[in-house]
Amino acid sequence: MKKQKTVLDIQKMKTEGEKIAVLTAYDYPFARLMDLAGIDMILVGDSVGSVVSGYDNTLPVSMEEMIYHTRAVVRGTSGALVVTDMPFLSYQVDRRDARMNAGRLVKEGGAHAVKLEGGTNVADTIRAIVDMDVPVMGHIGLTPQSVHRMGGFRVQGKKEEQADKLLADALAVQQAGAFAMVLEGIPKPLAKRITESVSIPTIGIGAGIHCDGQVLVIHDILGLCEKYSPKFVKKYADVSGIISQGVRDYIREVKEGIFPDDEHSFK
Numbered sequence: 001m002k003k004q005k006t007v008l009d010i011q012k013m014k015t016e017g018e019k020i021a022v023l024t025a026y027d028y029p030f031a032r033l034m035d036l037a038g039i040d041m042i043l044v045g046d047s048v049g050s051v052v053s054g055y056d057n058t059l060p061v062s063m064e065e066m067i068y069h070t071r072a073v074v075r076g077t078s079g080a081l082v083v084t085d086m087p088f089l090s091y092q093v094d095r096r097d098a099r100m101n102a103g104r105l106v107k108e109g110g111a112h113a114v115k116l117e118g119g120t121n122v123a124d125t126i127r128a129i130v131d132m133d134v135p136v137m138g139h140i141g142l143t144p145q146s147v148h149r150m151g152g153f154r155v156q157g158k159k160e161e162q163a164d165k166l167l168a169d170a171l172a173v174q175q176a177g178a179f180a181m182v183l184e185g186i187p188k189p190l191a192k193r194i195t196e197s198v199s200i201p202t203i204g205i206g207a208g209i210h211c212d213g214q215v216l217v218i219h220d221i222l223g224l225c226e227k228y229s230p231k232f233v234k235k236y237a238d239v240s241g242i243i244s245q246g247v248r249d250y251i252r253e254v255k256e257g258i259f260p261d262d263e264h265s266f267k
Ligand code: KIV
Pocket: 024, 043, 044, 045, 046, 047, 048, 085, 182, 184, 205, 215, 216, 217
């Protein structure tokens, strides 16, 4: 039996210079396969709203949905650390709600840690959750829950002033007690600067090679999401093609009276 990774194991990987491999998962079969393959951390991302539920962004995702998906992922996992996203409105309004919702993701979902978006503006909230012994992963840069403020999903921190603000955000997230942080959609040199300035691991997505680890959305790397494909996504397989072919073959065999044959029927 594999040993379940902890936040301390993930932090040790930075100290020892071992890169951290992270993917999103939203259900039991995907979680099981990536856990067996040796993934270090699984993120039950609120990207579930875009890639599974078909919304335009992550804003409609609810606490109930995150708990449901977390339970399924946890059941498929025995080695990876499971981190769950706190959905929009579950932590922004009031600190008591934030603590209760973080606690629900751990107690009802089985998550080992939670993730929330923002920098200096959420530092007190991170501290409040960490203080009740729920580990928190930060998320700065392109924060999808801020899509309307950003005017779309745009690379952040290109101007020097914005870059300085993002470095201040990273330091605030670390200072608040986060065990790691996601750096999303920022220039490679800025991600390097942040990674070298903090002692907790940085997990990049669209942030270049210098981060301590990388995270991608599983549907993107398997070619399961044809809606859009950002520049930072590398497609490692074309699962859409395999599914379409399987479904077409099934339809044809049913129509032609080939399926079910004797091998798939009871005598
Ligand atoms: O929701 C998500 O999947 C995420 C990652 C892309 C970092 O936040």
